[in-house]
Amino acid sequence: MQINDKVFVITGGASGLGAACARMIAEQGGRPVIADLQHEAGKALAAELGGKFVRCDVTSEGDGKNVMQHAAAWGQLCGLINCAGIAPAAKVVGKDGIHSLQLFQQVINVNLVGTFNMSRLAAAAMADNPVNDEGERGIIILTASVAAFEGQLGQAAYASSKAGVVGLTLPMARDLARNGIRVMTIAPGIFETPMLLGMPPEVQKALGDMVPFPQRPGRSAEFAHLAKAIIENAMLNGETIRLDGAIRMQPK
Ligand SMILES: CCCCCCCCCCCCCC(=O)CC(=O)SCCNC(=O)CCNC(=O)[C@H](O)C(C)(C)COP(=O)(O)OP(=O)(O)OC[C@H]1O[C@@H](n2cnc3c(N)ncnc32)[C@H](O)[C@@H]1OP(=O)(O)O
Numbered sequence: 001m002q003i004n005d006k007v008f009v010i011t012g013g014a015s016g017l018g019a020a021c022a023r024m025i026a027e028q029g030g031r032p033v034i035a036d037l038q039h040e041a042g043k044a045l046a047a048e049l050g051g052k053f054v055r056c057d058v059t060s061e062g063d064g065k066n067v068m069q070h071a072a073a074w075g076q077l078c079g080l081i082n083c084a085g086i087a088p089a090a091k092v093v094g095k096d097g098i099h100s101l102q103l104f105q106q107v108i109n110v111n112l113v114g115t116f117n118m119s120r121l122a123a124a125a126m127a128d129n130p131v132n133d134e135g136e137r138g139i140i141i142l143t144a145s146v147a148a149f150e151g152q153l154g155q156a157a158y159a160s161s162k163a164g165v166v167g168l169t170l171p172m173a174r175d176l177a178r179n180g181i182r183v184m185t186i187a188p189g190i191f192e193t194p195m196l197l198g199m200p201p202e203v204q205k206a207l208g209d210m211v212p213f214p215q216r217p218g219r220s221a222e223f224a225h226l227a228k229a230i231i232e233n234a235m236l237n238g239e240t241i242r243l244d245g246a247i248r249m250q251p252k
């Protein structure tokens with residue numbers, strides 16, 4: 001799929017990995033539409049990149065439809081990159097007592113249901129595109145996490161939400177093959193973003209030290225680099241790619 005002059009929606013695009021993807025799309029001559037809750041950061045980045053910002057809660061059908069309408073009004077929507085996500089931590093039974101059911105539902109709702117909501121709406125919008133020389137109409141990238149495979153202590157909600165994203169990848173790719181839309185997932189390891197930097201320094205160091213090589217957190221531009229490769233390689237479909245420096249997370 002070509003990026004130049006095409007519209008790409010990036011959820012969670014106001015920060016971290018999503019912001020890096022919005023920047024990559026702009027650098028490649030594409031038209032990034034940043035869909036995020038963070039109004040100020042989103043508008044500022046959109047202004048810097050010559051993109052657009054649409055305030056959006058990915059769990060909202062109305063917000064998602066509004067994003068796709070803005071995208072379609074700007075040009076040909078050819079891609080969606082789902083980066084919106086939250087990562088609260090709580091043990092099933094911890095010093096503060098039993099894991100909140102509401103918290104579990106919120107994490108699943110944002111990370112899994114929100115990803116599905118935006119993906120189905122983008123797929124419907126892209127299904128009307130003319131095909132390119134590969135027969136493609138669009139590309140959808142989901143963001144999981146290594147926690148989908150090695151969730152740590154306190155990650156019951158987060159890890160299961162990300163395992164759900166991994167599980168969504170192949171059936172959605174199978175469903176959308178007839179529409180010429182590919183679906184791929186990136187499972188990042190430890191990446192230097194506000195989400196990670198919000199953790200205590202000792203936790204950040206412990207995680208960074210777990211990475212065999214390179215022994216450091218990933219950079220957001222490295223995530224965007226893989227997203228670009230996925231967009232441009234028509235043979236990548238229905239799979240989850242770990243981007244993690246060979247980390248295999250320990251219990252804590
Ligand atoms: C303090 C850290 C804050 C973390 C904030 C979360 C931000 C997450 C951002 C992650 C970005 C996403 C990146 C990604 O996708 C890739 C990754 O996943 S990177 C890995 C990220 N890892 C985590 O997020 C780990 C999350 N888990 C935790 O932070 C901790 O497990 C948690 C804060 C949930 C609980 O910590 P803990 O200190 O162990 O508190 P506890 O409540 O479990 O226990 C403390 C202490 O209390 C006693 N106790 C506990 N349970 C009981 C019990 N049932 N009965 C009696 N006593 C109990 C006991 O003395 C405990 O001490 P221990 O040493 O554990 O015995």
Ligand SMILES: NC(=O)C1=CN([C@@H]2O[C@H](COP(=O)(O)OP(=O)(O)OC[C@H]3O[C@@H](n4cnc5c(N)ncnc54)[C@H](O)[C@@H]3O)[C@@H](O)[C@H]2O)C=CC1
Pocket residue numbers: 011012013014015016017018035036037038056057058059083084085086087110114143144145146187188189190191192193194195196
């Ligand atoms: N930073 C890391 O180490 C890793 C991050 N990830 C995942 O990558 C994705 C991006 O994470 P980061 O860039 O690190 O985090 P971040 O916190 O920097 O960015 C997440 C963005 O999502 C937005 N968001 C949250 N809930 C939303 C909602 N309901 N609707 C719309 N936007 C919403 C936030 O406003 C924020 O701008 C997340 O899905 C996260 O779980 C996965 C593995 C590692």
